[in-house]
Amino acid sequence: MRGPGLSGTAGRRSFMVAAIAALALTTAGCGRAVHTSGTGPTSPQTAPSAVSSTASTVRTSASSPSSATTDVGMESGTEAGTSLSAVQADAQAVDGATNQSDADFDAGQAAQAQNDNP
């Protein structure tokens, strides 16, 4: 004769308890992985426009520097790469504006070199 196990109401209750316990263990493992996903990436798109050369965009681009996240979670590599791309965009903008500054300065000097006396 079989004793209390997997038969009858007691058996079904035991099975349910075991199933729930197994499910809880599995969920906990997944939860740890999920919880380390970190915060969203810093949005470099909110930084000064990288390639726009319009007057309004450039003259209003004097925003405070945004900081890349220091989170070391799953997205840190992507965030760092995005931030480095933003730095490269900054460098390009600096180069363009400096070139314009050079051109303006040279044009000013060229004007001064012309005789402005009777």
Place this chain on the structure above:
Amino acid sequence: MRSITGKAAIAISTCGLLAAATAAAVTTVAPPAFADTASSTLASIKAKAATAISIRESALQSAIPAFTANPYVTAADRSAILTTLNTDASGLNALAPVIQTDTTAAKARSDYQSIFTQYRVFALALPQSRFAASADDLTGTVIPRLTDAQGRLESLLAGPDSGKDTSPVQAAMSDLSSRISGITTATAGLATTVLAYTPAQWDASHTILVQPKANLVTARADARAAGRDIATVIEALK
């Protein structure tokens, strides 16, 4: 043969003298470019005035679109620059017919002088406009973008790229900081200062643009050096 006497003799003598004088003039004295008369001097002044105004009008009309198109110049400075240049262009355009209708050399000479003393297109108007734009290029874009890059790099070096914060990287970041400060100091108020100069001030002192120019030389060199610093750090973080 009848001898030549009386009026005929005088006439022949005179013709001979004139011939001799003419020959002497042709062979020994170069004719002046303009006859030394009041009307010729007036004509030469008018001609020089027309040329001087034309040259300046061309320079102004060539520069005006450049300032309109420059995306880095502030709205206020662009307005001041275009006001100066357009006012000079209009003034010279109005002065041209005045000189051409002057009836005395003295009046024409006075009006001719004003082409230079009243406008100073080459000595002041164009240079001050260009130097102000050169400063705006740096203050409006270079400084904020360098500052943004600096902040991002500092965050990276303090975080995910802390292992790459080597001595050369630190040196580049330190120099970057110095360069940003240098550009900021050199260009502070520069555009406003140069745009405020007047022809009268330039006439009183021809050195008013010397220091602003020197500051721009320094600031532009700092901007280039800062760009190299950023490139150095970017390379290290790749």
